[in-house]
Amino acid sequence: MATLKELSAREELFSGGHRLCAGCGIPPIMRLLLRSAGAPVVATTATGCLEVGTTIYPYTSWRISWIHSAFENSAATISGIESAYRSLKKKGKIAADKDIKFLALGGDGGTYDIGFQALSGALERGHDFLYVCYDNGAYMNTGIQRSSATPLGSATTTSPAGSAHPGKGQWRKDLTRIVVAHNIPYAAQASPHNWRDLAKKAEKAFNTEGPTFLNVVSPCPLGWYSKPELSIETAKLAVDTCYWPLYEVEDGILKVNYKPREKKPIEEWLKLQGRFKHLFKEENRWLLEETQKRIDSEWERLLEMDGKRVF
Amino acid sequence: MATPLTDKKKQVVLTGNSAVAYAMKQIDPDVCAAYPITPSTAIMEEFSSYYADGKVSTELVTVESEHSAMSACVGAAAAGARVMTATSSQGLALMWEVLYIASGMRLPVVMAVVNRALSAPINIHCDHSDSMGARDSGWIQIYSETVQEAYDNLFQAVRIAEDHRVLTPAMVCLDGFITSHAIENLTLIEDGDVKDFVGEFEPKQSLLDTGHPITMGAMTLPEYYIDFKYEQSKAIRGAKEVVIEVGREFGERFGREYGLMECYRLDDADVAIVVLSSAAGTTKVAVDRLRDQGKKVGLLRPRLYRPFPHEEIASALMGVKAVCVLDRADSMSGFGGPLFTDVRSALYGRDSAPKVIGRIFGLGGRDYKVEDAEAVFDELYNVLETGEAGKLTGYITI
Numbered sequence: 001m002a003t004l005k006e007l008s009a010r011e012e013l014f015s016g017g018h019r020l021c022a023g024c025g026i027p028p029i030m031r032l033l034l035r036s037a038g039a040p041v042v043a044t045t046a047t048g049c050l051e052v053g054t055t056i057y058p059y060t061s062w063r064i065s066w067i068h069s070a071f072e073n074s075a076a077t078i079s080g081i082e083s084a085y086r087s088l089k090k091k092g093k094i095a096a097d098k099d100i101k102f103l104a105l106g107g108d109g110g111t112y113d114i115g116f117q118a119l120s121g122a123l124e125r126g127h128d129f130l131y132v133c134y135d136n137g138a139y140m141n142t143g144i145q146r147s148s149a150t151p152l153g154s155a156t157t158t159s160p161a162g163s164a165h166p167g168k169g170q171w172r173k174d175l176t177r178i179v180v181a182h183n184i185p186y187a188a189q190a191s192p193h194n195w196r197d198l199a200k201k202a203e204k205a206f207n208t209e210g211p212t213f214l215n216v217v218s219p220c221p222l223g224w225y226s227k228p229e230l231s232i233e234t235a236k237l238a239v240d241t242c243y244w245p246l247y248e249v250e251d252g253i254l255k256v257n258y259k260p261r262e263k264k265p266i267e268e269w270l271k272l273q274g275r276f277k278h279l280f281k282e283e284n285r286w287l288l289e290e291t292q293k294r295i296d297s298e299w300e301r302l303l304e305m306d307g308k309r310v311f
Numbered sequence: 312m313a314t315p316l317t318d319k320k321k322q323v324v325l326t327g328n329s330a331v332a333y334a335m336k337q338i339d340p341d342v343c344a345a346y347p348i349t350p351s352t353a354i355m356e357e358f359s360s361y362y363a364d365g366k367v368s369t370e371l372v373t374v375e376s377e378h379s380a381m382s383a384c385v386g387a388a389a390a391g392a393r394v395m396t397a398t399s400s401q402g403l404a405l406m407w408e409v410l411y412i413a414s415g416m417r418l419p420v421v422m423a424v425v426n427r428a429l430s431a432p433i434n435i436h437c438d439h440s441d442s443m444g445a446r447d448s449g450w451i452q453i454y455s456e457t458v459q460e461a462y463d464n465l466f467q468a469v470r471i472a473e474d475h476r477v478l479t480p481a482m483v484c485l486d487g488f489i490t491s492h493a494i495e496n497l498t499l500i501e502d503g504d505v506k507d508f509v510g511e512f513e514p515k516q517s518l519l520d521t522g523h524p525i526t527m528g529a530m531t532l533p534e535y536y537i538d539f540k541y542e543q544s545k546a547i548r549g550a551k552e553v554v555i556e557v558g559r560e561f562g563e564r565f566g567r568e569y570g571l572m573e574c575y576r577l578d579d580a581d582v583a584i585v586v587l588s589s590a591a592g593t594t595k596v597a598v599d600r601l602r603d604q605g606k607k608v609g610l611l612r613p614r615l616y617r618p619f620p621h622e623e624i625a626s627a628l629m630g631v632k633a634v635c636v637l638d639r640a641d642s643m644s645g646f647g648g649p650l651f652t653d654v655r656s657a658l659y660g661r662d663s664a665p666k667v668i669g670r671i672f673g674l675g676g677r678d679y680k681v682e683d684a685e686a687v688f689d690e691l692y693n694v695l696e697t698g699e700a701g702k703l704t705g706y707i708t709i
């Protein structure tokens with residue numbers, strides 16, 4: 001695993017000057033990812049903030065080969081690219097010793113929802129690529145609509161906090177678990193506040209043959225109604241409250257990578273974010289309790305599986 | 312499986328699907344990503360057998376949907392690979408979003424489209440609703456009358472699409488069941504001759520050229536978007552000349568020359584039918600019968616439909632007095648079917664242009680018989696006699 005010093009000495013492949021918001025979690029994730037690859041990367045990105053914010057023609061933030069095709073087909077696009085690579089290598093049109101890493105990127109909308117089928121297909125087919133989902137918990141690019149990754153009770157523009165319906169009515173989809181169920185060699189959850197953990201996981205994933213997956217929580221000040229200067233702390237609290245556990249599944253063995261010494265109450269994370277403001281009203285307190293209960297039980301389940309074979 | 316009953320002249324009998332699969336085997340594309348759907352399924356099944364037996368060096372990507380099939384094709388083509396696929400009907404409809412991305416990124420994917428009706432109601436038989444729905448997607452569309460033609464068109468499509476003046480994806484259309492499942496005689500081309508003819512794909516740039524990173528598919532705002540589309544539009548319109556060039560070269564090499572359209576007994580015709588694909592075969596029988604009766608009837612079968620060779624088609628029809636354009640797709644409340652609209656507008660404004668009527672036929676595999684073609688000619692004679700076009704648009708065989 002590269003040290004921070006080594007990582008920082010590597011070429012910057014994701015240039016500044018992009019149009020992502022101040023405090024957006026995506027750029028630090030991307031910069032770390034690209035530094036961790038250790039070989040040339042060819043990437044594709046689903047439609048969403050990352051794509052729009054980094055490529056407004058004639059500018060680009062990408063100092064690597066990069067393509068955007070559509071919203072739901074990041075995994076299918078990388079399947080084609082990686083297949084072309086294997087084919088052209090086999091035919092001698094690409095040098096036999098040339099190593100390229102393939103990276104597919106998408107937001108939670110492009111990954112949990114509309115791109116879910118393409119992701120599942122690509123994982124099952126076993127292409128050699130890393131899929132990274134930056135999970136900011138809603139369709140942010142189109143103005144904060146709910147996704148299946150949106151937390152229970154969260155106010156979004158399609159699940160507003162009204163008097164009849166106090167925000168999103170459902171628990172979020174546990175995509176990482178579903179991805180793990182594809183029996184792929186490596187899948188993990190990470191957070192940008194813990195650069196060492198994220199870089200290590202990226203490095204591992206890039207260097208594992210076959211499909212690998214990282215689900216990275218990505219604070220969104222605009223959609224979370226949180227302070228941009230607190231983004232990294234907000235990400236840290238997501239982990240310290242065990243809302244976003246850091247864990248990995250390597251060759252079927254689950255490992256919890258971080259166990260907070262003192263598990264913080266979920267309210268501490270929620271209260272930093274305006275999208276949960278209404279949950280603190282007396283009539284909605286049951287949602288807070290419900291949230292805490294679910295988090296506790298999922299964290300317990302994870303701890304029970306720690307070190308165990310899950311497939 | 313394609314089991315060519317070879318004689319010395321490479322004469323074989325094959326179904327349309329087998330011939331297409333065989334052509335794909337001979338082309339041996341770098342990547343093929345596809346998903347099964349009737350009536351094109353056999354193409355991918357047979358190609359998969361070639362793959363399984365090591366007869367192609369292609370990477371076969373058996374995706375989980377047609378949306379992913381076309382998406383993988385886009386990714387592979389952007390990575391500098393020669394890419395082919397096949398589909399029909401709902402499959403093409405599911406690809407629709409990505410068709411525009413392939414053409415907008417100027418990726419020369421070649422796809423066999425075995426034409427089939429669209430749901431609802433569900434129907435697996437031939438009509439052109441599927442590919443007509445994609446007529447404005449920026450893909451070249453070539454329609455094939457016979458198995459031989461579908462086979463020959465595939466090689467030409469590769470050359471046309473990959474030509475650096477064009478760099479535009481191409482569909483080779485053939486009629487579901489009527490052509491895809493019919494066994495016909497055809498002449499095969501030797502593997503080596505195919506290789507010589509199609510050559511190697513030389514991409515202008517590739518994602519895999521990591522020493523020269525490129526950004527593809529960037530967000531493009533009003534300052535630039537229309538300029539991209541203008542260039543794309545110019546390129547696909549320019550494909551017409553390349554279609555002619557390639558069709559001529561194909562003729563020189565293999566003895567079967569292809570152009571923009573086929574004109575059958577049209578030179579001195581008073582009335583004519585314009586129709587795509589296999590229905591032209593039926594129409595030719597009617598033309599011959601009526602010619603035997605001394606009636607001056609003819610046929611025009613566009614081969615290239617996109618880009619639409621409007622000048623050539625209009626010129627070819629200028630001597631005719633009344634024309635019926637038969638569409639195997641309805642534009643559902645537009646002014647007639649799509650081919651009708653195109654042909655009629657190509658003729659509009661020309662002095663002494665023929666009267667043009669349009670009829671929808673054959674949807675969902677409804678038979679189009681020689682007698683049906685004769686009835687259309689009767690109607691055209693009626694137009695001639697009365698001097699009135701009468702009912703401009705409508706259905707036949709209802």
Ligand SMILES: Cc1ncc(C[n+]2csc(CCOP(=O)(O)OP(=O)(O)O)c2C)c(N)n1
Pocket residue numbers: 046047048049050071072106107108109110111136138139140141142147
């Ligand atoms: C087929 C299709 N449906 C809808 C859209 C509109 N759209 C573009 S981006 C987006 C949301 C993206 O959300 P997510 O994947 O969570 O990424 P984020 O915007 O948060 O970066 C939507 C709905 C689209 N581009 N394509």
